[in-house]
Structure formats: structure tokens, C-alpha cells
Amino acid sequence: MIVALLEGRKSQTRRCCRQANDAALTYVVRIDDAIAAPGWFGDEEGEVAFFTGFAPGDRLWVREAWRTHRAYDDLKPSDMGGEEAVWPEVERDNCDYHGRYRAGRYMPRWASRLTLIVTDVRVERLQDCSPADAIAEGISVGKPLPQVPTSKGDIYHDGITDPIVGWTRDPVEAYARLWNHINGAGAWEANPWVTAVNFDVLNGNIDNLPQVTA
Template identity: 40%
Template sequence: MTDRPILFSAPMIRAILAGTKTQTRRIIKPQPDGISEGQIPSQLRIAVGDRLWVREAWHAARSLNSTRPRDIPTDADIEHAATARSYADIGLKGKLRPGMFMPRWASRLTLIVTDVRVERLQDISEADARAEGIVKVGRFYGLEDADWDCASTESAVDAYAALWETINGDGSWQANPWVAAYTFTVQLQSIDEAAAR
């Protein structure tokens, strides 16, 4: 078992907290040559049983704005941007800090990896697209608070393709890369609290 950080956007954090996101797909780098679906290439660093501590955008107190993230005391008041009480409250907090700079101790979510699969991106099933956090929103599919147009997404896979393009750029869905699909359970606690259990 290994502890590793993993970065998520605010909509994905909210989907994890809502219990609708139990999978994540990540592009395998470098792309493997000559493998078949289901084969696990050597460059995958995450395995079943690993604990992933979630990094997300966050705020510390305004008085800590000039303090480097690694120097912020572990007893500092932290607010996670994905679930900040209101935009007015964000204004009272210190500057928005990207998730990539979140210290381990400030994480509030730990993901326990229960399955690892390797597949082509476009091979995602409807069930797996829903496990990625996609839900039915009115007549279409998307995220509850999507910041991308889901007006033509008539399936969960269509919506996931739109989400993928939003995150990874134009043409990224069509490229159909090999991806690692990680299934996980969620613990609503920091990695250090999870490790102490």
C-alpha cells in the first residue's frame, strides 16, 4: 500500500462528496506500445490498495497570503474552495491556492483504490461514465454544476466526452488514448487520519 496525491477540480470534488463519483480516468504517460486491453503497463504508479490523498483548490487565512504552502502551520484554518460557504466568504479568506500546492495535512478526502483497469478512453461504458460523476440533468446528462454545455449530451458517455474535452483540450477525446481507470471508495478524512486507523 502506497500513499499518493491526486488532483481534482471543484466539480469533481463535489461529485465525490455527493457519492456520484467513484472512478477516475488518467492518461497513461508515456502511452504504452503493444499492450492489450486489461494488461497493466509498468509505468502505472497506482495499484489496488493504494491510498490517494485528494488535492484541491483551497484558502488559508488572509494573514498567511505571503506564507509558502509548506510553511503554513498544520493547525491553520483551511477552507476548500469547492465547498466554500459562499462567494462572499471566499472574499474574507486569503488568496485562492491551486490544489497542486495543497499540503498533505490539509487534504480532507482519502480515496482507497479498489480496482485498476487499462483501456482506450472511448471504451468507457454508460455505467462507468456514471461512476465518473455524470448524472441525468433534466433531459440530458452532465454534472449538477457543470461549467460546460451539456445541452446535447443524450448519454452519460456523451457527457463524459464533453467533460474530458473541457479538462484535456480540443481533440483529446478523438485522440482515444490509453487510460488507467481507477475505482475507489471514499473516506471523508485526511490521509494522516486514514493512516492512523
């Protein structure tokens, strides 16, 4: 997904909802008709409030797998001062001075190079994901199959299954396979309530970008 962000293919993400316990950042959903409204409790029969955790205008910093110089291999991220060179794993060129692999969850805020600006938040069922939504989630988009000259239209891939035969004409099918890979077998079929978040991607550390005021 880091590659998808860098290439401008990903502008949307989904997270499973959890039930809200206060009125901040909540959506109330009528279970029978899936109508959602922001900012208030579900206090009538047939309603439930979900905590989204996001609001338009929020800034989110992106963690990704990374390395520093091998001289710092014995340091924890919390012991680094922020002056250390950082090489994102997706762009590493195997230089012998690159240090050990570090998982994205251990990337400190100062090392992040991508910032997301939330533009829209909504609550919906996972399977309400449209073909356009699935493409915005960052799945791979290909061109007609070269071995089938008469084929037309784009084809789609989840980025996980066989790179040769794992293509499909349906972007939602590709995204469903990706969701199941991340969340476990049957996760798509369970059709949970999710928070769908749209965002713009900015190249830059969250603390080095100018603040924008309305």
C-alpha cells in the same frame, strides 16, 4: 469533481498511460485484441507494457482549491505549520476573513480532507468507457426535462457547457465533452490507452485514517 466526490457521484477516474520501464505496477496489452494482464513485461511481438501507477489498496489524498485566514496570505504552504484553518473553495461563503485563493496543486497533505482507496485498476482504450463508467466519472445526472412532460429517462451533463442546453441522453457523450475540456480538443477522438481506476471515497485526512491490514 470535488463536488462530485462529496456528493458520492464520482468513484472512477481515467489517466493516460505511459509506457513502462520496469515490472512494477504494469499491465501488458496485446495491441491487436486489447487483452490486459497485470504485473509483467510485454516481451513478445505485438505487446506493450504500460505503467499504471496505481494498485488496489493504494491510498490517495485529494488536493482542491482552498483558502486560509487572510492573516496568512503572505505565507507559502510550505511555511505553514498545519494548525491554520482551511476553507475549501467549493464551500467558501465569502467571509471577509477568508484569505487569498490558492490553487489545488498547492494544497499540502495535512490540509486534505478527502482520501481515495483504490479498489480496482485496469488498462483500456478511452472509448471503451461504458455508460456506467461515464456516470461513475462524476458527470451530472438530471431528471426528465420539465419543459417536455412526456420525456423519460435520465439526462446527463458534462458540467462545462451551457447549463441549460448542454444536456444529453448519452452519458458517454457528456463524459467525452468533459475529457476534451480537460485534455484539449480532439483528445477523446484520439482514443488513447488509459488507466481506469475505481476507488472508494473516505471523508478524512489520509494521515488520520486507521490503517487496514488484510
